[in-house]
Amino acid sequence: MEFGITTFVENTPDPTNGNLLSPYERMSNLMDEIELADQVGLDVFAVGEHHRPDYVVSSPAVVLAAAAVKTKNIKLSSGVTVLSSDDPVRVFQDFAHVDLLSKGRAEIMAGRGSFIESFPLFGNDLKDYDTLFSEKLELLIALNKSEKITWEGKHRPSIDNRGVYPRPYQDELPIWIAVGGTPQSVVRAATYGLPMALAIIGGEPARFVPFTNLYKETYKKAGHDPAKFQLAINSHGFIGDDSQKAADEYYGPYAYVMSKLGRERGWSPMNRQHYEQMRAREGSLFVGSPQQVIDKILYNHELFGNTRFLLHMSVGTLPHASVLRAIELLGTVVAPTVKKALEKAT
Numbered sequence: 001m002e003f004g005i006t007t008f009v010e011n012t013p014d015p016t017n018g019n020l021l022s023p024y025e026r027m028s029n030l031m032d033e034i035e036l037a038d039q040v041g042l043d044v045f046a047v048g049e050h051h052r053p054d055y056v057v058s059s060p061a062v063v064l065a066a067a068a069v070k071t072k073n074i075k076l077s078s079g080v081t082v083l084s085s086d087d088p089v090r091v092f093q094d095f096a097h098v099d100l101l102s103k104g105r106a107e108i109m110a111g112r113g114s115f116i117e118s119f120p121l122f123g124n125d126l127k128d129y130d131t132l133f134s135e136k137l138e139l140l141i142a143l144n145k146s147e148k149i150t151w152e153g154k155h156r157p158s159i160d161n162r163g164v165y166p167r168p169y170q171d172e173l174p175i176w177i178a179v180g181g182t183p184q185s186v187v188r189a190a191t192y193g194l195p196m197a198l199a200i201i202g203g204e205p206a207r208f209v210p211f212t213n214l215y216k217e218t219y220k221k222a223g224h225d226p227a228k229f230q231l232a233i234n235s236h237g238f239i240g241d242d243s244q245k246a247a248d249e250y251y252g253p254y255a256y257v258m259s260k261l262g263r264e265r266g267w268s269p270m271n272r273q274h275y276e277q278m279r280a281r282e283g284s285l286f287v288g289s290p291q292q293v294i295d296k297i298l299y300n301h302e303l304f305g306n307t308r309f310l311l312h313m314s315v316g317t318l319p320h321a322s323v324l325r326a327i328e329l330l331g332t333v334v335a336p337t338v339k340k341a342l343e344k345a346t
Contacts, residue, residue, distance in 0.1 A: 001301065001342060002308040003335040004044025005037055005327065006079040006234055009056040009063075012317045015252035021317070026056050029320050030063065031070060036324055038071040040331025046079025046109060046310060051117040054260075061094035068102035076102055079197075079234075079310070080111035080178040084132040085118040087156065088140040089164055092173070099168035106168065109197055110137060111178035112185070128155065134188065137177075141192065144172045176232065179211075186211050190218035195230035197310070200284050205233075205300055212304045232308035233300055236315050237286025239293050239326040239334065246326075250287050251275055253316025286311060290333040297338050309338075 011026045013019065021029070034045050045067070047060040057063050060078040067076055076098060081091055091108065099106035112133045113119075119126050135153045142149055143164055152158040177189035178197045189196040196215050200208055212231060219229060236254070240246025255270040262269050278285035286293050297309055313326055 001306065001339060002043035002232075003330065003338070004042050004046065004075070004077075004308070004310045005033070005330070006046040006048065006310045006312045007033070007314050008048040008050060008312075010054060010257065010314055010317060011056050012054055012253065012257060014317055015256060023056050027063075029323075030056075031067065032320070033323060033327060034067045034074070034076075035070050036327050037331065038074040040328055042074060042327070042331045042335065044075045044077055044107070044308065044310060046077040046107075048079045049082050049113075049118070050115055051121055052115065054257075059094075061091075061098055064095075064098045064106065065101050068098055068105065071102070071105075073105075075105045075107055077107035077176070078109050080109045080113070082113035082115075082118050083110040083136050083140065084112050084129065085122045085124045086136070088136045088143060089159075092140060092143040092164060093166070095173055096166045096168040099170055099173060100166060102169075104169040106170075107174040107176060108140075109176040109178050110140065114180060124155075130184075131155070137188070137192075140175065141194075144175060176230075178234075181208060181211055183211070183214060186215045187218050190215045190224075191222050193219065193222060193224035193228070195232065197232040197234050197308075198304075199234045201236050201312075202278070202284055204282050205235075205284055206282065206303055209303055212306075216305075230308065231304060231306045232310055233304055233306045234310045234312060235284055235286050235300075236313075237293065237311045238313055238318070238322075239286075239288070239290055239311075239329045240322070241289070241325070241329070243289040243292055246288055247276075247279060249318065249322060253318055255316075257316040290329050290337075293330075293334050294337050294341075297334070298341060301338075301342065 009030055011021055037045050047057055047063050049060050051058050064076040095106050095108050132155055135155055139151055148161055148163045149159055150161050176195045176197050179185035180199050238246055238250040259269040277283055279287050286296055
């Protein structure tokens with residue numbers, strides 16, 4: 001199993017004093033986080049795309065290009081690229097640059113986007129939400145496979161036998177499909193034979209087993225090589241040396257963000273009782289001591305048979321030192337212990 005971190009590079013008020021970091025400070029902290037993740041042996045670092053004031057990064061490829069020259073081994077991914085509102089040609093070119101700078105460590109995690117600010121910003125109609133993604137994914141896959149391309153679609157000007165450059169360092173860029181639990185997205189990823197990243201940020205993970213079973217069954221029926229099967233589980237979480245201290249430290253920033261999003265989307269506000277239920281073994285939140293997180297990852301692996309686990313750590317602003325310590329614990333304690341346990345099981 002591969003281990004990594006995802007972040008939206010949030011910049012929310014410090015729960016202790018209400019202050020905001022400057023965008024420069026937040027970006028500087030992000031570079032520290034990526035460098036440390038590389039140093040402690042984590043496999044992946046993924047940066048999300050947003051176009052709103054509470055998240056700093058609107059162009060993951062630019063940030064990952066900076067990280068490429070500061071790291072040696074870690075894979076650098078978007079998490080996600082909102083492909084529906086972007087130009088697949090530009091996405092491919094941008095990540096080809098990241099791939100060249102990193103000597104073959106770039107990945108694209110493509111999604112439809114759960115935040116919709118980019119659609120009106122770039123002149124896209126939300127009524128085309130589904131067809132935008134399916135058409136642009138088709139083009140991105142074609143670009144990845146061929147240097148020259150002829151293509152025609154509904155939402156983008158046609159391309160007549162044009163070369164697209166630069167080409168990446170790898171023969172092809174790994175393209176993951178990020179899904180939130182809609183069957184259509186699951187089937188799309190499996191039919192193309194692309195690896196799938198399933199975000200589980202609420203409820204009980206066991207409820208998502210039918211989606212991963214659907215993915216595996218469709219992947220097999222489509223005739224794809226089982227040896228190339230890849231499935232990631234992406235979940236919110238935080239690790240501390242002490243379980244109770246970790247839970248207390250994470251609750252304030254987490255509750256702030258989830259309650260704010262709840263007001264926007266019609267969810268109930270976060271409270272401590274619900275938070276503690278989510279922290280339980282059968283819940284979706286990976287918050288606590290290294291051993292608690294280890295046990296929970298192994299429990300989820302029994303459910304899903306996933307090949308990658310990504311911890312979305314900074315849902316709300318946490319002290320920088322605490323985030324760095326959590327990254328260190330994930331890389332030096334949690335990941336090695338889980339990998340060893342899985343090796344013994346096989």
